[in-house]
Amino acid sequence: GHRDSVDHLIAKGANLNARTTDGKETALHCAAANGHAPSAESxxxxxxxxxxxxxxxxxxxxSAKQSDHAEVAHLLSKASAIAAEEASRRWLTKTEKAAAEKALRNAAF
Known part of the structure; x- marks a missing residue:
């Protein structure tokens, strides 16, 4: 099936964000538009x-929403929420680090 092909390409190191030959969309767009939830998940x-x-x-x-593919839309919504949370955590860590460094500089005699 499609997932086997996708998994094989992933294992071979394929560029996950490469676009179709016409440059219009990625493999994830194609999986979403066609309702291939297992491929999208991989x-x-x-x-x-x-x-x-x-x-x-x-x-x-x-693309998933427009094509009424609820399962793929759910996977993508969940992935987007996780990515946003991770980005927020990275930003907070950088912000906290900068604040700590500033406090140390200000405390130096």
Missing amino acids: LIKAGADASLVSSDGMTALD
């Missing part, structure tokens, strides 16, 4: 960027 777990926009301005989540 791509997401392997690190495909769900925030990329197709040439018509749509994310993979937009």
Whole structure:
């Protein structure tokens, strides 16, 4: 099936965010638009960027919703929420580190 092909390409080190030959969309967009939830799940777990926009301005989540593929839309929504939380955590860590460094500089005599 499609997932086997996707998993094989992932294992071989394929660029997860490569676009179709016409440059319009990624594999994740294709999986989303066609309702291939297992393929989308493999791509997401392997690190495909769900925030990329197709040439018509749509994310993979937009494609899944437009095509009424609720299972794929759910996977992508969940992946987006996790990515946003991780980004927030990284920012907070950087902010806290900068504040601590500033406090140490200010405390130096």
